[in-house]
Amino acid sequence: MKWTSVQWEGTFDGIKDPIAIVDIDFMVVRANRHFAMKPSQERGYEFSCHKVFANSEFICRGCPVALALETGQPQRGQVRRGSRYYDVLSYPIRLNDDQVSTNVINHYVDVTDSRELHGRMIQSEKMAAVGLLAGNIAHELNNPLTGIRSLAQVLMAEVPKSGTLREDIVEVEKAAERSQKIIENLLGFSKGESDQKQVLVSLNEIVRRTLPMLKTAMREHRSEILLAPEELMVKVEPHLMQQVVFNLVNNACQAMIDAGTVSIETSNNEDEEGRAWSIVQVSDTGSGIPQDIIESIFEPFFTTKEKGQGTGLGLSMSQSVIQNFGGEIRV
Numbered sequence: 001m002k003w004t005s006v007q008w009e010g011t012f013d014g015i016k017d018p019i020a021i022v023d024i025d026f027m028v029v030r031a032n033r034h035f036a037m038k039p040s041q042e043r044g045y046e047f048s049c050h051k052v053f054a055n056s057e058f059i060c061r062g063c064p065v066a067l068a069l070e071t072g073q074p075q076r077g078q079v080r081r082g083s084r085y086y087d088v089l090s091y092p093i094r095l096n097d098d099q100v101s102t103n104v105i106n107h108y109v110d111v112t113d114s115r116e117l118h119g120r121m122i123q124s125e126k127m128a129a130v131g132l133l134a135g136n137i138a139h140e141l142n143n144p145l146t147g148i149r150s151l152a153q154v155l156m157a158e159v160p161k162s163g164t165l166r167e168d169i170v171e172v173e174k175a176a177e178r179s180q181k182i183i184e185n186l187l188g189f190s191k192g193e194s195d196q197k198q199v200l201v202s203l204n205e206i207v208r209r210t211l212p213m214l215k216t217a218m219r220e221h222r223s224e225i226l227l228a229p230e231e232l233m234v235k236v237e238p239h240l241m242q243q244v245v246f247n248l249v250n251n252a253c254q255a256m257i258d259a260g261t262v263s264i265e266t267s268n269n270e271d272e273e274g275r276a277w278s279i280v281q282v283s284d285t286g287s288g289i290p291q292d293i294i295e296s297i298f299e300p301f302f303t304t305k306e307k308g309q310g311t312g313l314g315l316s317m318s319q320s321v322i323q324n325f326g327g328e329i330r331v
């Protein structure tokens with residue numbers, strides 16, 4: 001049986017991956033149904049492949065077609081269509097008697113999901129490394145901090161019961177104590193202990209208890225605290241939850257160059273599946289997070305701040321903490 005072009009077309013349309021024959025000028029010679037970005041779009045023919053595939057005026061970044069034609073060998077590349085990524089295998093073919101190939105057949109495979117999985121794997125590996133590092137640092141810092149605390153206590157016994165000197169020493173002792181608390185959290189965090197100590201607490205209470213720690217950060221800004229009238233009970237590890245709220249508010253304050261307003265709001269909501277969520281929302285009047293870094297902000301060590309201002313760990317830690325509690329962080 002001799003196959004007609006309709007039969008061939010039907011065959012290629014049966015393949016769910018985009019496939020196209022493209023000429024040396026990036027024009028579509030033939031394409032299957034899945035090649036067009038929009039199903040309603042014309043199959044192409046007198047259109048360029050980047051127009052039909054990705055609705056773009058420009059040759060896709062990572063396109064292997066030119067190299068395949070130049071070398072006469074199959075080439076592989078990776079291109080984007082909207083938010084999805086495709087591996088492209090570009091095979092040079094000869095459609096006429098010329099010795100050189102002036103056409104390629106491109107086979108596109110959607111690799112978005114495995115790319116994302118890979119990204120998440122790298123992220124969780126990085127987090128594991130951070131945990132290990134944090135654990136070691138925490139151990140190292142614990143001894144000198146104990147030293148500072150006990151010397152502060154010795155000093156306190158020697159100075160007059162009232163006066164600024166005593167107040168200063170009290171502050172030193174308190175700061176060292178707070179540092180030890182943070183370290184304790186870090187140690188718990190790096191050992192992945194957090195889920196063992198989850199208890200039912202009021203979200204409003206968490207916010208209330210975090211506010212005093214934020215005094216310095218919020219000093220130059222106005223604050224709006226809108227707590228839900230009812231107590232929203234959440235099952236979390238309270239210290240870690242406090243650290244998450246602290247991180248978010250601290251970021252908000254740092255994001256406002258001039259004096260601005262930071263608001264902290266608690267509320268509850270039900271999703272489409274009828275599950276109840278307790279929400280703590282932190283917003284600021286800064287310029288917002290630039291679109292081009294949104295994908296990176298949860299990565300460990302990602303920071304746009306100067307040395308000493310940011311570690312880039314706040315959001316990545318907050319995210320793993322919240323995920324451990326069965327929640328999520330949304331931007």
Ligand SMILES: Nc1ncnc2c1ncn2[C@@H]1O[C@H](COP(=O)(O)OP(=O)(O)O)[C@@H](O)[C@H]1O
Binds near residue numbers: 297
């Ligand atoms: N409220 C915010 N407004 C603008 N950018 C923000 C805000 N919160 C976080 N970011 C961005 O996300 C980055 C990562 O935040 P984070 O993980 O807390 O690390 P760090 O605060 O140490 O830089 C910040 O450097 C900043 O660029």
Ligand SMILES: [Mg+2]
Binds near residue numbers: 250312313314
């Ligand atoms: Mg931060």
